[in-house]
Every structure is written in C-alpha cells, then in structure tokens.
Amino acid sequence: MKLSKFRSAIVYRAKLPSIEAVEGHLLELPYSDIGETELSRASFVPNPVTGELVTPLTGGYAIVIRHDQKILPAQVVVRETQERVNEIELLRGEKVKRVERRQIADQVKVDLCKKAFVKSSLILALYNSADNLLVINTSNKNIASLACGLLIKVIGSVKTETIHISDIKNGLTTRLQNHLAGNSEAFDGFAVGDYIQLSRHADQKETIRYSAEHNSVAAEIIESLNSGFTVDQMELVGAGMYFLLTENFHFRRIDTQDFTFNPEDDHAYQWRHQAGADLFQFSKVVNGLCHLLSYKEPQDQKPAA
Numbered sequence: 001m002k003l004s005k006f007r008s009a010i011v012y013r014a015k016l017p018s019i020e021a022v023e024g025h026l027l028e029l030p031y032s033d034i035g036e037t038e039l040s041r042a043s044f045v046p047n048p049v050t051g052e053l054v055t056p057l058t059g060g061y062a063i064v065i066r067h068d069q070k071i072l073p074a075q076v077v078v079r080e081t082q083e084r085v086n087e088i089e090l091l092r093g094e095k096v097k098r099v100e101r102r103q104i105a106d107q108v109k110v111d112l113c114k115k116a117f118v119k120s121s122l123i124l125a126l127y128n129s130a131d132n133l134l135v136i137n138t139s140n141k142n143i144a145s146l147a148c149g150l151l152i153k154v155i156g157s158v159k160t161e162t163i164h165i166s167d168i169k170n171g172l173t174t175r176l177q178n179h180l181a182g183n184s185e186a187f188d189g190f191a192v193g194d195y196i197q198l199s200r201h202a203d204q205k206e207t208i209r210y211s212a213e214h215n216s217v218a219a220e221i222i223e224s225l226n227s228g229f230t231v232d233q234m235e236l237v238g239a240g241m242y243f244l245l246t247e248n249f250h251f252r253r254i255d256t257q258d259f260t261f262n263p264e265d266d267h268a269y270q271w272r273h274q275a276g277a278d279l280f281q282f283s284k285v286v287n288g289l290c291h292l293l294s295y296k297e298p299q300d301q302k303p304a305a
Contacts, residue, residue, distance in 0.1 A: 001048065001066075001120060001121075001122055002048070002122070003047065003048055003049060003064060003122045003124055004122070004124065004137060006124065006126070006137050006254060006256060006275070006278045006282075007137070007252075007253065007254050007255075008137060008138055008139040008250075008251060008252050008253075008254060009135050009136065009137060009138075009139075009250070009251040009254060009282065010135075010136050010138060010139070010141065010144035010250050010251075011133060011134070011135050011136075011163050011249070011251070011286055012133070012134040012136075012144075012148060012160050012161060012162055012163065013132050013133065013134075013160065013161045013163060014127070014132055014133070014134040014148075014151075014158060014159065014160040014161075015132050015158065015159045016127055016129070016134065016151070016155070016158065017155065018129075019054050019056055019061050022054055022061070022063075022155070023053055023054040025154040025155045025156075026044040026053055026054065026063065026154060027044075027053070028154045029043050029044050029150065029153065029154050030043055030044065030045075031043040031044075031045045031066055034068040034070070034118060036113070036114050037110050037113050037114065038070070038113070039069070039070050039072070039109070039113060040067065040068065040069040040070065041067075041068045042065055042066065042067045042068070042146055042150055043065070043066055043150075044063065044064070044065060044066075044150070044154075045064055045065070045066040045122070046064070047062065047064050047271070048064070048122070049267055049268055049271040050268040050271055050272060051268065055271075055272060055275070056272070057126070057272060057275055057276035057279055058276040058277075058279075058280065059128055059129065059130055059276070059279065059280060059283075060126065060127045060128045060129045060130075060276075060279055061126075061127055061129075062124065062125065062126050062127070062275055062279075063124075063125045063127070063151075064122055064123070064124060064125075065122070065123040065125065065146075065147055065150060066120065066121075066122055066123075067120070067121050067122075067123060067143070067146065068118050068119070068120045069118070069119050069120075069121075070113050070116040070117070070118055070119075071116055071117045071118070071119050072109060072112055072113065072116055076112065077105065077108055077109060077112065080108045080111075080112065081101070081104055081105045081108045084104050084108065085101055085104060088104075123136065123137065123138060123143060123146075123147055124136075124137040125137070125147050125151075126275065126278070126279045126282075128279055128280075128283045131283050131286075131287060133283050133286060134148070134151075134160065135279065135282060135283075136148075139250055139251075139252050141248075141250075148160055163249055163286070163290065164249070165249050165289075165290075165293045165294075166294075168247055168248075168249060168293060169230045169231055169232070169247045170230060171293050171294075172230075172231040172234060172245070172247075172293075173225060173230040173231045175187055175292075176192070176196070176221070176225065176231055176234070177222070177225050179192055180214075180218050180221060180222050180225075187236065187292065188292060189238055189288045189291075189292065190236045190237060190238040190288065190289075190292070191236065191237040191238070192214055192234065192235070192236065192237075193214070193234070193235025193236055193237055193242060194210075194211065194212060194213050194214060194235060195209070195210070195211050195233075195234065195235040195244060195253075196209070196210045196214060196221065196231065196233075196234045196235070197209045197210075197231070197232040197233045197234065198210075198221075198224050198225070198229035198230065198231060198232060199229060199230065199232050200227075200228045200229045200230065202228075206229075207232070208224055208229060231247070232246065232247050233245060233246040233247065233252070235253070238284075238285050238288060239281045239282075239284040239285045239288065240256070240257050240281050241254060241255060241256045241257065241281050241282065241285060242254070242255040243255070243285065245289070249289075251282075251285075254282070256274075256277070256278045256281060256282075257277070257281070258274070259273060259274055259277065261273075
C-alpha cells in the first residue's frame with residue numbers, strides 16, 4: 001500500500017508531545033486485522049518508506065494512520081432490508097413498525113459486513129513542533145477528524161483547534177477585487193494563480209470557474225464580482241508552492257518543489273528530506289495566510305477530552 005504524496009491539507013493548531021513521547025503513545029494503538037463485524041478500524045502503522053512509527057523531520061515529525069473500511073453500498077443495504085421486511089410482513093399479515101425496520105437494517109449491515117470488501121488507505125499527518133501545526137494530508141473533513149480523534153485517544157489530552165478565518169469568502173473576494181483594481185499588496189506575500197471559482201445564491205446556487213491566466217479574464221471576473229459573486233476557492237502561489245485555497249481554509253492541488261537526489265541516496269532519506277521541506281514551506285504558507293486574513297488565536301481554550 002502506497003503513501004499518497006502531499007497534495008491536500010486540513011490544518012489544525014495543536015500541541016503534541018515530543019517524538020519520543022508520541023511514539024510511546026502510538027504503540028498503544030497498533031495495527032490489527034479488521035474484525036468480521038467491524039465496519040471500520042484505524043490504527044497507527046510504520047511509514048511504508050522509512051519503516052518508522054514516527055519519522056523525524058526538520059522541525060517536526062510525520063505519522064501514518066491506516067484506515068480499513070468495509071464497503072457496504074447503500075442500495076444493497078436498502079434492497080436486502082426491504083426483502084427481509086417483505087418476508088416478515090407476509091408471515092405476520094401486518095406492516096413492520098419503523099423501530100423494527102431500523103433493527104432489521106442494522107442486522108443486515110452486520111450480516112453483509114462479514115463478507116464485505118475492505119478498502120484500506122494510509123493517511124499522512126505532518127506536525128510542525130515550532131508552529132504547533134498539525135497537517136493532515138486530505139481534503140476530507142471526516143478523515144481529518146478521524147486522525148485528530150485517534151491522536152486524542154492515545155495521547156489523552158491534546159489542545160487542538162481548527163484554524164478558522166472569519167468570513168474568508170468575503171476576505172478573499174475583497175482582496176481579489178483590490179488586486180484586479182491594481183493594488184499589488186492585496187495578496188501581500190502571495191501571487192494569484194490561474195484558477196478561480198466564484199458562486200452566488202439567487203433562486204439557486206450559481207457557480208463560475210475561471211481556469212486561465214487571470215489577467216486575461218480580469219474584465220469578466222470583475223463583472224461577476226460586481227454582480228454579487230464571491231470567491232469559493234482560488235489558486236495562490238507562495239513560499240515556493242502552488243495551491244488552491246478554499247472558503248473553509250482547506251488546501252487542494254498542492255504542488256511543492258521536488259528535489260533532485262543523488263542515486264546513492266536511499267528512499268527513506270529522500271522521503272524525510274522531501275517531507276521536511278514540504279512541511280517547512282507549507283507552514284510558511286499557513287502562517288502567511290493567517291497574517292494576511294487576520295486570523296486571531298481563540299482565547300481560554302481547554303484541552304480536548
């Protein structure tokens with residue numbers, strides 16, 4: 001099973017222990033085969049490239065989570081449930097009540113779970129100890145929450161918080177308007193890329209996507225912004241990387257600088273070096289955007305239970 005390259009990110013502010021301490025905690029939740037009636041199982045596993053449970057990086061470390069999930073197509077569950085309900089109603093001569101139908105559906109899931117296909121994936125988590133940044137290599141909020149939940153489970157008490165930028169849509173919209181009006185400091189520290197997605201809500205949601213050198217379609221973008229469209233996501237360039245920034249402060253299509261290694265450099269060395277550089281660059285991006293978009297640290301945060 002391969003570990004995906006660093007291409008997406010959901011970021012948290014977090015205070016995690018040292019490498020030595022966190023490795024001891026991760027050993028509490030090692031990999032084991034998913035149970036016959038389990039729908040999903042997650043655990044900490046060694047990095048498939050470095051072989052380390054916690055891979056040290058410059059300024060932080062990397063952790064890998066294995067997620068095994070049984071695939072139960074919803075339509076199969078519905079069909080099997082209905083067939084069983086029909087059989088019961090035929091025998092009884094009366095309708096099955098809603099509560100019992102739910103119980104039947106639960107039993108169907110248990111039965112199907114025993115022979116369901118298992119989908120396995122590896123989730124990369126990078127941690128910058130200087131900036132207290134926990135970076136989950138995913139654009140799926142549920143996967144990111146799963147990774148944070150596992151860390152909280154084994155460490156016990158972790159102070160984590162989602163980086164929330166107040167009114168980011170309008171913040172990006174205003175800056176894009178200023179940028180197109182000639183303000184070179186509108187995205188101070190960042191350059192505007194070639195992908196911009198706008199939307200507005202009228203009778204229904206309308207979406208416009210521009211995938212071209214933005215100056216060549218500046219007039220069209222300005223017209224759209226003046227007619228009530230706001231920025232959903234846009235490509236930015238900074239700290240040596242390209243990325244799409246979404247309205248939820250999630251990152252997609254991250255494109256970092258690839259290093260050229262010597263033939264004698266082993267794969268583990270190459271992976272550590274590239275991942276460390278990616279984390280360093282990306283941390284600069286996150287901190288720069290927090291400054292640009294006026295992020296404020298929440299006050300009086302309590303450790304997560």
